[in-house]
Amino acid sequence: MSTVKIPPVLRQAVGGERTVEVGGSTMGEVLEALCAQYPAVGGQILTADGELHKYVNVYVNDEDARLLQWIDTPVGDADTVMILPAMAGGAR
Amino acid sequence: MSPSYQDLLAAAREAIPEVEPSDVAPRVEAGDGPLIIDVRETGEWDQGHLPGSVHIPRGFLESRIGTVAPDHDRELLISCASGQRSLLAAVTLRDMGFTNVSNLAGGFARWKQNNYPVQVPRILTPAQRSRYSRHILIPEVGEEGQLKLLDSKALLIGAGGLGSPAAYYLAAAGVGTIGLVDDDVVDESNLQRQIIHTTDRVGVNKGESAEEAIRALNPGVQVNVHPFRVNRDNVLDLLSEYDVVVDGADNFPTRYLLADAALMTNTPLVHASILRFEGHASVFQPYDGPCYRCLFPEPPPPDLAPSCGEAGVLGVLCGVMGNIQATEAIKVLLGIGDTLSGRLLIYDALGMTFTELKVRRDPDCPSCGPNADLQLRDYEAWCAGVGSHDHAGATA
């Protein structure tokens, strides 16, 4: 099981949790399992074709997954997958 | 019989070669002169000195020369007002093992009489020295760094949650000019976090309200209030007047606009954003490190990008993140330390954790990559996802 860090905007979709443990041997499989478990997350981060939206950044540990092997990046039990959309708030 | 002062000088003249200003001036001008040590008192030094010379008051000569001239065989030229104190200082240095020490004949007075160039240092006033004394004590800042801050100009986008603490601390630090861009007025619901404003200034423009607070804290700071929204038409003129821009905007169109404009004007961008209990911070150094779009190529759609007004924010989080921005802005202005360039710092106030992610320059970055066609676009339409979200309004 890998740890997925959930950004504030998606927490409602996972019942308010900040992290979720899911299985999978690649980053893509982990996110797939997450979306299967919490369909509301899938509605936010996946396109109609099941691809990750371009605005969704994913980090595996502290490295940008785009610079690794993107959805094929291998992840193990000790790894953390972080979903990272941009935040705009400056508190008006 | 003990030697008199005149005897000491005479003995020193035997031992130390003297150099006329006319001998050394061409070398000083060409930048290949000896290391010149000026041993006068601070008040004399402040009136003017030889260009490129180093000031060590006579009383500190023995203790400080080692850091200034670690190499004992380096060519040293010692100077004072008339050439006498420096002559005796030269003897001391020779006794300490320096092998190549000479004395400037006639000292600074003869140098000046011959109309050779004189450097007059910019100095802090006594009031500034007192106000900024805790900065001056830090070796990485010092009087020179404080003068640099006083000459610096920082532009804050938004005088809200992030801008309030950032502006307050930058003003306290003596950043000489602070620009505040905000078209909004202070609302009662802002005061939970926007600490530069006050209850009796509800209804006042945020820039003007912040100016009042800054004037009370540090009247030496010039505040420029820009009571409008930053947009395509004004952003380049605005940024080109400043040395660093601190992004405390509350919406994506402004953030992407700033990111592109910072690249166009080569202005370092200090980024932070906040939501609920979480803050992001980074520094984007144009073409040196990654830019905002290297990190976030596309804004999320509006329903995934709530503002603090919609989703809420812990007030004190603004203080942490705004002050991280102020810290980074000061480091950028002084050129010290390691900034957050190339790193995204994520602060989770609930877990009280700081996480760092690596941010790299994206070779395909649509804003700073080698094939980027960088121009200001219609960011409002683009962020609203008009047309396809991917390339809508790319050149609008």
Ligand SMILES: [Zn+2]
């Ligand atoms: Zn870039």
